[in-house]
Amino acid sequence: MDHSRTIIHIDLDCFYAQVEMNKNPSLRTVPLGIQQKNIVVTSNYTAREFGIKKCMLIPEAKKLCPSLVLVNGEDLHDYRQTSYKVTNLLQKYTPLVERLGLDENYLDVTTLINEKLNQKSDLKLVGNVFGDTSDKCECGCTERLIIATTVAQEIRDVIKSELNLTSCAGIAHNKLLAKIAGARHKPNQQTVVFPNSALELILSLNAPNDIPGIGRALFEQLKCIGVETIEELQNVDLKRLETVLGQDKAKLVHELSLGIDKSGVKPTGKPQSIGLEDSCRSISVETEVKIKLEQLLNRLLLLVEEDGRVPKTIKLTVRKFNKDNKMSHRETRQCNVNPSIFSSSQPNKEAKIMTTIMHLFNRIIDVKKPYHITLLGLSFTKFQEPPKNTLASFLRKDLEVQSVLSIENQNGVEDAESPVPSTSKLAPTEGESPTPSPKKLKLTNLVSKKRCFEDYYEDCESPSKLKVADLCLDSVSCPPDADKEVFKELPKEVQKELWEDYKRRRASEMNFCSSQVKKTKPNTLLNYFIRNN
DNA sequence: TGGGGTCCT
DNA sequence: AGGACCC
Numbered sequence: 146m147d148h149s150r151t152i153i154h155i156d157l158d159c160f161y162a163q164v165e166m167n168k169n170p171s172l173r174t175v176p177l178g179i180q181q182k183n184i185v186v187t188s189n190y191t192a193r194e195f196g197i198k199k200c201m202l203i204p205e206a207k208k209l210c211p212s213l214v215l216v217n218g219e220d221l222h223d224y225r226q227t228s229y230k231v232t233n234l235l236q237k238y239t240p241l242v243e244r245l246g247l248d249e250n251y252l253d254v255t256t257l258i259n260e261k262l263n264q265k266s267d268l269k270l271v272g273n274v275f276g277d278t279s280d281k282c283e284c285g286c287t288e289r290l291i292i293a294t295t296v297a298q299e300i301r302d303v304i305k306s307e308l309n310l311t312s313c314a315g316i317a318h319n320k321l322l323a324k325i326a327g328a329r330h331k332p333n334q335q336t337v338v339f340p341n342s343a344l345e346l347i348l349s350l351n352a353p354n355d356i357p358g359i360g361r362a363l364f365e366q367l368k369c370i371g372v373e374t375i376e377e378l379q380n381v382d383l384k385r386l387e388t389v390l391g392q393d394k395a396k397l398v399h400e401l402s403l404g405i406d407k408s409g410v411k412p413t414g415k416p417q418s419i420g421l422e423d424s425c426r427s428i429s430v431e432t433e434v435k436i437k438l439e440q441l442l443n444r445l446l447l448l449v450e451e452d453g454r455v456p457k458t459i460k461l462t463v464r465k466f467n468k469d470n471k472m473s474h475r476e477t478r479q480c481n482v483n484p485s486i487f488s489s490s491q492p493n494k495e496a497k498i499m500t501t502i503m504h505l506f507n508r509i510i511d512v513k514k515p516y517h518i519t520l521l522g523l524s525f526t527k528f529q530e531p532p533k534n535t536l537a538s539f540l541r542k543d544l545e546v547q548s549v550l551s552i553e554n555q556n557g558v559e560d561a562e563s564p565v566p567s568t569s570k571l572a573p574t575e576g577e578s579p580t581p582s583p584k585k586l587k588l589t590n591l592v593s594k595k596r597c598f599e600d601y602y603e604d605c606e607s608p609s610k611l612k613v614a615d616l617c618l619d620s621v622s623c624p625p626d627a628d629k630e631v632f633k634e635l636p637k638e639v640q641k642e643l644w645e646d647y648k649r650r651r652a653s654e655m656n657f658c659s660s661q662v663k664k665t666k667p668n669t670l671l672n673y674f675i676r677n678n
Numbered sequence: 679t680g681g682g683g684t685c686c687t
Numbered sequence: 688a689g690g691a692c693c694c
Contacts, residue, residue, distance in 0.1 A: 160694095181680040200679050221681065246683070246694030360692050413684095422681055460688095477688060522681090684693075 147318075148286035148340050151293045152410065153252045154315040154323035155300065157231065158332035160248035162189040163310050164227050165216045176210050179218035182424055186218060190332060219423075221247070222448075230308055232413070238300060244413040251320050253410035254296055258289045261296075271298045272314075272335035275326050276342025286318055286340060294337050301335065321406035322346060324357055343404030344379075353378050356401050363398065366390065378402040419452060420524025421445050422462065428518040434510075438502055441523045442495060446487075454528035455484040459498070461505040462522030475520070478505040484529055 157163065161179040166172045166189065176192035178185040185206045188197040195210035206213055218224070228247040235242045241253035271294040281287055297314040304310050314335035315327025325346055326338040338346050350356060353375055354364040366389050372378050379402045386395040400406070421441045428434055438461075449456060460479035467474055482501060486494055502523065510516050 184679050186680055202679075219681070225682090244683090249694065358692075362691060417684070420682070424680070473690095475689090479688080524682095682694085684691100686691075687689085 146340065148282060148284050150253060150255045150318055151258045151289045152317055152320050152323040153254055153293060153297050154327045155235065155250045156313045156327050157248040158311045158313060159187050159189055161187050161218045161224055164224050167309050172214060175214045176212060178206055178213050178215050180215045181219050231304060234303060234307060235300065241410045241412055243410045251410045254293060257296065258292050261292050262288065268292065270294050272337065273330045275329055275336050275338040276345045278339060280341045282340050290316055290337050290339060297335050319406040320408055320410065321357060321401060322404055347402060347404045348375055350375055358401050359398060375402055418524050418526040419448050420522060422520060422522035424520040427466065429516055431512050434506060437521050438523065439499060441521065442498060442502065445523055445525065449525055454530060455487050456525030457481055457484055457527040457529055459501065460524045460526060461502055463509045463518055464520035466517035466519050476509050478508045480505060
């Protein structure tokens with residue numbers, strides 16, 4: 146077996162509740178529930194002592210705990226923001242950070258651990274251990290996992306000190322085991338599991354669908370062939386499993402049941418979609434539909450503006466009333482939109498977008514017949530170009546021009562555009578814990594977001610006129626797409642970053658163009674900035 | 679049972 | 688466009 150990787154799973158404790166308690170510290174001392182419609186989606190640990198459970202109905206929760214304080218958590222904006230702050234912190238340890246929902250992250254710390262291994266730091270196991278450790282694997286994984294317990298503790302300490310959030314961590318040689326182990330001791334604790342305890346850990350779960358990756362549908366299929374417990378799944382005849390699941394799925398599921406998980410930690414880049422939903426008792430007239438969708442659209446436009454990218458398609462989701470318990474049944478329709486519609490200079494773009502949304506709506510609902518809608522959702526997908534969250538993006542004058550200059554982020558790998566150079570990444574570390582990087586320069590407040598478009602072509606040289614040689618010089622000059630007057634006033638360091646950013650973008654363009662023509666990868670600057678390629 | 683997301687078919 | 692999975 147291969148135990149060469151070291152994975153840490155970080156899970157924020159009752160995440161929404163923690164965010165609300167940080168916003169309003171007086172909530173810390175009371176039983177707190179986060180409410181979405183008629184449901185308590187999560188609660189703080191004070192409330193849990195009353196027996197409040199995830200996804201409990203409000204009346205039931207109130208009966209268990211009449212003093213329960215409820216905060217509405219239907220707008221995820223603040224949770225999403227905090228969530229990304231956590232992920233950004235984690236990315237200082239390794240670029241291999243994968244998000245799962247808003248409150249979980251996987252880290253592949255293999256490289257970092259191997260570096261620490263060479264430094265001969267003393268082996269001190271921190272936190273809980275799952276299972277018995279008398280039978281020790283000799284492949285080296287034991288030492289690696291022990292070092293990782295210290296790293297996990299450091300990471301949790303930083304999340305606490307920087308963001309005032311407590312979390313749990315699971316440490317193992319794969320994602321599956323790390324996640325399951327982390328849930329053993331909650332809250333604000335961590336657990337390591339060694340390979341020899343993998344089977345025991347999996348068997349400690351109650352049912353096959355407690356294994357991440359085995360959901361309701363798979364569980365039902367398993368039942369059909371008489372597999373109801375994890376033990377039965379572990380011992381099932383593979384051929385029989387294949388008859389219902391097919392070869393690939395059968396192998397995967399069987400391996401999961403044995404604690405084997407070969408899946409890698411996939412760096413999560415920018416979201417593939419940004420959407421909003423609103424459930425409701427009943428909507429059956431068109432004006433109400435319009436009002437709801439307008440609300441959703443206005444909120445969504447703000448989110449997309451924050452994101453910085455421009456979407457190319459829009460998707461409408463409708464859930465019709467269904468007396469059967471098929472609550473999950475939704476219908477969607479999508480269409481492409483001209484990205485120019487999102488331009489800030491576009492006069493009443495809301496109305497224009499609403500027109501296409503209502504067109505989608507009419508593809509799902511025949512408004513001449515009675516209807517009964519219980520959910521409306523709107524989402525934007527297929528974004529143009531990766532946004533460049535750098536100082537440069539701020540000074541760039543025109544979104545449309547920007548889109549011409551940029552390329553799609555083809556593999557979703559982090560694009561080396563982090564405003565703070567991730568120092569600890571792959572470079573050898575100095576042995577101490579990763580120090581928080583210097584505070585980001587908050588240009589947001591320094592530079593007005595107002596951009597003027599008119600003089601772009603007069604003011605700037607065409608990028609195509611820039612010679613490749615310019616890109617290789619050490620000297621720093623003003624990128625053609627930045628405001629020269631503003632640029633002059635900036636500190637030298639900032640000027641340098643803007644110029645570096647511009648060079649990177651130029652390099653990307655060059656590679657983009659040539660790779661369209663010939664399949665071979667030219668040895669451009671880009672190769673230094675794009676990994677896994 | 680909410681309000682999100684991902685990837686595969 | 689839907690369905691599986693995840694939180």
